[in-house]
């Protein structure tokens with residue numbers, strides 16, 4: 304299977320999502336640094352707190368989520384905006400959340416690492432490795448209800464060394480659950496390179512230990528991700544059990560915004576540019592004559608306009624009332 | 638002659654680590670990003686270059702794994718691990734190795750095992766780091782017999798207490814408030830130790846006692862200073878170590894002033910604050926001239942939005958209000 308067999312409509316939808324993610328993240332980054340200088344003050348500015356952005360990793364999110372429906376669950380990590388966007392989370396409300404506003408997905412209580420949208424079955428967590436067993440839970444619920452929806456647990460290469468990853472793989476394999484474990488291998492866990500943290504070269508190899516399929520795919524090529532993800536989703540929907548996918552990507556930015564990245568060799572930055580999935584996809588679409596510059600430019604303009612509206616919404620939204628801090632610990636709101 | 642300079646809390650900790658590593662080859666440092674990066678707050682800066690990757694070990698993100706490794710290494714008696722848990726909130730990932738293993742081995746094995754290790758970790762809200770990166774969970778550790786719990790508030794205390802903690806023959810949970818790393822204070826260049834279990838009276842007073850921990854010590858001192866202008870004399874006691882606790886210093890202060898406010902960033906229930914309040918009731922009841930008040934965050938997770946978080950954290954206004962009510 305190749306790009307030719309994928310409908311143009313789908314390809315353009317994927318392109319649009321990838322470009323939207325890129326535009327969104329780069330725009331957020333600009334807003335993030337507002338008010339934080341001259342001395343980097345993490346709690347200042349319109350976007351306070353840590354910010355982990357996803358440029359360079361769009362293919363993992365879009366290549367996977369293009370196969371998913373609203374009923375399918377995605378459980379992301381601390382770096383989750385790309386998956387949220389690919390899954391169709393309401394971007395105005397998500398952005399308001401990231402700005403700490405009352406109109407946010409969680410009224411400003413959660414922030415960028417704790418995004419939740421029940422209508423899209425999307426959630427994420429700031430605890431590395433937390434996603435895996437929760438996806439098993441979604442899988443068991445799907446199976447017991449006799450539904451054919453699937454759960455995708457996302458984790459970084461760093462997260463794949465947590466016990467939860469291995470426990471969850473075993474559970475999902477043992478119970479033959481519709482779970483897809485997606486490891487986004489960007490080669491780094493903050494400053495620690497994968498070869499200093501991981502005993503095997505590829506996390507997909509770890510599937511063998513649990514008797515399930517494991518595939519490693521080059522994230523520079525979103526079509527390759529699309530194909531691998533399609534197979535895993537179809538297998539899960541057929542009731543044949545879990546799969547493990549490693550998508551090899553590069554971080555185009557720091558671990559968090561403000562990360563000086565002194566630990567990162569020059570070649571790694573160069574490779575990141577070379578492996579940029581968005582630029583590669585654009586090139587492919589043009590080379591194969593699937594689309595034209597004009598068509599792509601139109602998409603880009605639409606995205607830029609939309610992102611601007613989204614940010615405006617967040618900026619103009621009010622902050623929550625302080626008393627809100629005291630509400631909502633238990634059922635019943637109080 | 639002793640050389641005393643102004644350095645930051647983070648630098649003071651770094652000096653303690655450096656001193657212990659240079660003195661004792663058994664001391665090893667492990668944790669996420671502690672090596673090349675020097676720790677995300679810079680506390681282990683320079684140690685990797687100086688002592689090498691075997692003694693300053695970057696670990697995978699596997700807290701249960703590498704903290705359990707530290708427990709096992711300490712149990713051999715051949716190493717004294719100082720292991721870093723990046724945020725105290727990640728405690729859940731590794732708790733068994735600490736509360737069922739490290740904490741219990743000496744007792745459960747009839748005094749024949751010894752776990753000399755330090756777990757350094759960070760606490761504290763105020764940075765919009767939200768519910769999973771902002772907590773102050775010292776009460777969870779101090780509930781379990783067998784763990785010592787240290788919580789310094791000044792650069793001077795940080796250095797002396799870390800040296801004592803590393804030299805201690807029991808597992809020590811050393812908690813660093815993120816809001817303190819950049820504060821500066823006078824610290825001797827020479828190594829020195831502060832015994833675990835000795836409170837420090839940060840300010841003497843006679844009308845009311847505030848017992849406060851970590852960042853709350855500084856807020857309490859601000860309030861004390863303000864009230865002094867009105868002729869109110871506030872004593873601020875910093876226990877410095879939660880376990881062991883210097884009961885005498887706290888009780889003597891309460892007996893002197895007859896009034897107590899406890900200020901702590903932990904949640905209010907089953908907490909450090911309620912523990913000290915109970916102590917006052919059981920050991921200084923006759924001296925108390927007013928009900929004890931505690932100033933803590935509410936019993937809710939830490940909210941993200943600055944509009945909510947600033948309501949959540951104990952403020953100088955709330956401390957002042959509590960002090961005035963007790964007076």
Ligand SMILES: Cc1ncc(C[n+]2csc(CCOP(=O)(O)OP(=O)(O)O)c2C)c(N)n1
Nearest residue numbers: 382429430431459460461462491492493727
């Ligand atoms: C249990 C836990 N340990 C440590 C951290 C701190 N931390 C946040 S992100 C991160 C690195 C994660 O690396 P990886 O899983 O590869 O994801 P990436 O950031 O590269 O996307 C670490 C150590 C955390 N949030 N949770």
Ligand SMILES: [Mg+2]
Nearest residue numbers: 459460491492
């Ligand atoms: Mg990574």
